[in-house]
Amino acid sequence: MSLITILFVLVSALTLVTVVKLLSVSNLVNRVRGRKPYEITEGENNINALMCLFMLFFGYAIYFYFHFKYVTTGQLLPASASLHGEEIDTLQTVSFVIISIAYLLVQPVLWYFAFRYRYRKNAKAFHYSHNNRLEMVWTIIPALVFCSLIFYGLKIWNDIFSTEIEGEKITMELYAKQFEWAARYAGADKELGDVNYTMVSDKNALGMITPETIDSQLVLINRKRSEVLAALAAFPTPEELPELEKQRDRLNHQLKMVSGFKKKNETAKYLKGHDDIIIPSGGEIHIPVNRPIELKMRSQDVIHSAYLPHFRVHMYCVPGLATSFTFVPTITSQEMKAKLNNEKFDYLVYCNNICGSAHFNMQMKIVVETEEQYNRWLEKQQTFALAFKGEAPATKASPAPADSAKTDSAAVPAAAPKKVAKLK
Amino acid sequence: MDSTHNLSAENAHVTHDAHAHDHHEHKESFITKYVFSQDHKMIAKQFLVTAIFMAVVAFMLSLFFRLQLAWPGESFKISEIFLGKWAEGGLLDPNFYLSLVTMHGTLMVFFVLTAGLTGTYANLLIPLQLGVRDMVNPFMNMLSYWFFFVSSVLMIVSLFIESGPASAGWTIYPPLSALPEAIPGSGLGMTLWLIAMALFIISSLLGGLNYVATVINCRTKGMKMTRMPLTVWTFMTAAILGILSFPVLLAAALLLIFDRSFGTAFFLSDIFISGQALEQTGGSPVLFQHLFWFLGHPEVYIVLLPALGIASEIISTMSRKPIFGYRAMVASILAIAFLSFIVWGHHMFVTGMDPFIGSIFTFTTLLIAIPSAIKAFNYITTLWRGNIIFSPGMLFAIGIVSLFISGGLTGIILGDSALDINVHHTYFVVAHFHLVMGVASLFGIIAGVYHWFPKMYGRMMNNKLGYVHFWVTFICAYGVFWPMHYLGLAGVPRRYYSNTAFPMFDHLQDLNVLITIFVIIGGLAQVVFIFNFFYSIWRGPKAPQNPWKGTTLEWTTPVEHIHGNWPGDIPEVHRWPYDFSLPGEEEDFIPQNVPLRDHEKANEHH
Structure with a gap:
């Protein structure tokens, strides 16, 4: 037992005794004054009414304090870096304006009424049991507001998941397992194996x-x-x-x-995978700007969730179930760094569904670049067929040195592609 | 109480049993009175005290993970003292962090809010407010508590086992919850969790069937459905929700048990873990989510509706005004209850569920906002031109309305599938449901304790301590959950052991510190409440029969508890429960059992 523990116990015990004594004293005082000990005096009632009035300002204070500290100063997520995300942002702004107005109007009325209509000795409450017209008003107004929000929201939702997309899309796979991400590109045949x-x-x-x-x-x-x-x-x-x-x-x-x-x-069915390009965990995902990217999700073990907040993209990776999300990135990593004035900024995908002990650190970097940069990067990547054989990472022109690697690389093939990612 | 005895409760005008009751009381031993009691008032108190204990445990769990979140990597002696090997050197283990959030959620949602609210107040108030001598089946009622008790014991025991308690989140999504290879808590801890929940569901069903049967069959003479207090409406509706939805969770739990122990593949498919490919194929993890949320969403209203019912009752009584729009309130309760069954998919917008179904769920979800708005406006109008007495119960009731508005509004963001994409599973969700469901319902329990304490223990609680308790708790509730909205909008996911792996969240760390400070202060305020509660049970001033000048029947029973509630005849009901401040009347309230005067008969309200 340390001194602090003993001190803590002593202080707690003393407080307890003091409170108990105070309570008996106050009961005694009440009895002497001929008041029932549980009676709420007008003074007490007024103090609580004043606190209600204070709550009116408290409600405004927390709203505006956080609004000006985090929202207007851009401390939260930057504006969307994807096409559909811009629409989501607009809808979100509209919705927040509506609920902020409701909050800023309704909460103060609640607290003001509580303060204003506090108990007064000779007052009598107004017996007012219903008013159909009034109730119709506050049924119909929210109904109209919510219905328009619903239809606005559903239009965007349907657009996001509509199958018609302009432009040639790039299909790739996002692969999740405890506690890392990997990615796969379709390669020359544009089909995932x-x-x-x-x-x-x-x-x-x-x-x-x-x-x-x-x-x-x-x-x-x-x-x-x-x-x-x-x-x-x-x-x-x-x-x-x-x-x-x-x-x-x-x-x-x-x-x-x-x-x-x-x-x-x-059949030749299983040859499609030969030209696939796999980016193992620890690597980076590269995608070109302004092209539709179809992310097909897959999970190896438990449910993970691919959350790419900067693109307003989010989809579970479910073992045994094919899920996907298509989006069009609109801002390159370089542009975003400049825009936020933050050289260290990176687009990320991270896990947002509880998946085990290291759930809190399951992330992968995403690089959005111009189409030329992307193509140049892609050319440098090794195909799965070569990687599996244990070929040294190299450009397409150098298959020769593979022979020497072949013999001893079987033991460490998984490590080989990692070097690819670091080569850049 | 045998069944023939109960029949007398139905027929309030039968007046033979005053002596029979005395006779019963003589036979009561300590065991039958305090332990295996079949008296609804005692069972209510048993539920309440157990729930308070569970709330303390659940709060302590949250304290440890809040310390970790505010100061990640920091060593806390207190964590090591309480958690032992799970916090060696005072540093919390990441797996146990997930156990803490899982068990915090489970205990709070089921063992505190569901059992503590419905178990306590439906038991206490349904017979007392409807003029019934006891529940339809007191024995079943007793079983309901003891199933709950055993379930609680198992849940608590699971905290102490070697591999740790369940840790797949309170929603226990498989495969994580099915595979001990994936997380240690999915071993014995998860087995205990599932058994405990199965017992809990049995308890909930035994209680719920009793509540509904009592309300439908046993109301005293004159107690038409439209003369029932709103509390009883909410208890009955919540019980119906429970009866219809809890069995679905039982089915899900059962199938999960099969998957875990007998190699079936209801929820498992295509899994490769710890170097092995599992045999199961063809199962669907998303199926589990459908089953879980088929209970999970009505569950929100199972805990929220009774809290709103309690708020209605207290706000009306302490404003000395009838509740505004009684019929609209009843209609809203029923509408919310109905809609709550067809919105569960809004928890699953981005789980791979078909987007078309997602749009249906968006539609039904936002519809719930309409009856909710009606309720909020009706509460506010009830306060208007009242003569408000701020008892601690009243303050908590007003607090419920405030939280219901704040938390409900953010639901409009989350219910919109397009917006949910980017806030799903972030702290925005945590903020939303803690305000609207967690704290609001907890306030329901506390408001009820202050208001009906004289009915439960025949004594009064101390008001001044109650005021301190309310204001500190209320400000801390906002202090804890308001900043979380901003964390969520910045993309911070829930259930992260720490955010240190993400430089993009560094500038938000002071919010986490702020939140934890409010958690600690808020926790201390609960010590005041618990002291007040137990002190007043034995030392509080003796309560008068009707301390708040209420109109409902519970205030016509004697202060001393008797078996059967009323010493003589059961009172007959002549009016609705909200005859406050009628113009031209001497007193500002007229109890329900007072016959209509001649001039009233002409223009009766309800």
Whole structure:
């Protein structure tokens, strides 16, 4: 027990005793004065009425203090950097004006009435039980206001999710897992290759299905499976048994799935992924300005949520469910830095659905640049086929040195693309 | 009480049981009177005291995560003392941070606001205000409390287990809540959570069926539905909401139990975690969200409506005026209740739900604003030209209206699907629902305690302490939740252990400090209340029969509690409950059991 704890206990006990004593004294005083101890005196009532009047100003004070400190000075999110976001911002401003007016009108009336109609000895309340016309007024006015807000809002909502978009869109994938993001571009064929969660491995973090990944995955699963089966055969303890059985069942299921892809592999179906470009976690997403970007979301484990507040984009990444969000960025990263006068500004995607211990630090940088810059950047990226083989990151013109890398890179293939991101 | 006995409650004019009651009381032992009591007044007090305990626990949990949010990385001795290994060296563990927010939400929503509000006041007031001797089925009523008690014990026990309590958020979205590999709290902690909630739902159903049956069947002579106090209207409506929606949560919990323990795939699909591909395919995590919010949204009104009912009653009584627009109030309650069942999707606008369904939910959601607006305006008009006595209960009732307006208005932003995109799951949401649902409903409980304390314990609480309690609590409520709106508009997500990983939030850190300071001050104010509460139970001045000069039937019962509520005949009701300050009358109130005078009969109100 430290001194502070003892002191704390002492002070608390003293306070308690004092309050109890004060209460008995005040009860006694009341009795002497012939007043009931619980009676509310006019003085007390007036003090509370004055406090109500104070609340009227308090309500204004907090509104304007925070408004001028954070809203008008641009301490919150900067203006939208996407096309649909501008419409959202306008709707948000309109809605905030309406609710601010309602707040600034209605709260003071509540507190003023409370103050104004405080108890007075000879006064009598006005028996006023209803007034149909008045009630119609405050039913119809909010109804009209809300209905117009609804239809305005729904128009924007439908525009955001409408399938008709002007301009050639870029389809890419945003991939979430505990606690990092990855991204995938469609590559030259402009089509994202097939994926499946049973294909995920250290070498193939996004579960791409290509002839090569299928073979490598089969080897991996069979190895793991024989390990588990061996452990099961070696008389495991009752504690280990359920866990091993679970692993066996899962591996059997995985084997069945992956073998299924092998059978179907007679077609060229699984070649689409060869030219995909994967940006692993720790990298940056690059997108060109003024082009529609379709983000297809996928999650590996639990629900994550891709929140890109600067673009007013937000969509859950749900395991087993395809979700997407299409938007058109309108301001490049450089322009935004200049606009905010902040060299350190970055567009970000971060997780906004509770996903585990490091949920609070699951983010990835997004770079919006001109179309030329974007194309130049894209050219420098390695295709999945090369990355999977463990080719050294390089431009398209240098496939030769891959040979030397091939032999030892199998152990660290996942690390290879990371270097790509850092190369720039 | 046996069932034949209850029949007498229905027929208020049957007058045989004054002696029977004396007879009953002789047989009461300590166990039957205080523990396994079947008396609705005692059960109400049991619910209240349990809820106060749970509120203290839930508040303490929030204190620890608020300390972390205000001063991330700072070491707090107090955290280590209370949390032990979860805060080694006074530094909160990130997983346990999520446990804290999860358990804070769970305890507050279900164990404090649902059980503390409905359990206490529906139990206390439905029989007393309707002129009934007890609930239709007192035994079921007792079971309702004890299921709740066991559920509470399990929930509290889960705080102390080795792998930690549930930590997937109070909404327990799978797969996070289904996979112990994803978060440790989804192991035994989640199992206990699910069992506790299943028991809680049973408790809620036993109570709810009783409330509705009592209101429909047992009203005293003359107590037409349109003469019921608004409190009873809200209790009945909330009970109906609970009966219709809680079973859906039970179904969701059951399916989740199957997914967790028996390898089914209701909510799980395509998951690769800790190096293994799970077998489950074809399940839908979004299905769980639909089921959860099918309860989750009515739940908001299950806790809010009774608070508004209590506010109606107290504001009318203490303004010495009839509630303005009684029929519009009843219609609003019913409209809100109906709409509350078709708006749940507004929690899911960006979960991958079809955008078309999203637009339907936007439409129904914003419609709720209309009956809500009517209610707010009617409260304000009730104050107009009143003769207001500021009892602590009255202050809290006015506080409810203020919070209902502030919190309700921001709902217009969140209910609009297009705007929700950018504020979903940010602190804007936290601010909104804490003001309109959390604090407003908590104020409902507290207002009720001050107002009906004389009915519960036969003594009065101290007003001066009540005033201190109200003003500090009220200012702190705004101090805590008002700044959160701005955090949300800046894009700060909820349930983040700290914002230090984001330089873009650095300049907002002083808001988090401000919020935590208000949390601490607000918490201290609750100590005043708890002291006042327990001190007054034993040492408060003896209460008169009708301290607030109310018109409803509970004030016609004797101060001393008796089994069966009224010593002789059950009073007959002749008028609506709001005959305050009638012109030409000597007194400024006429209780419901006073027969109409000749001149009144001609122009009866309701």
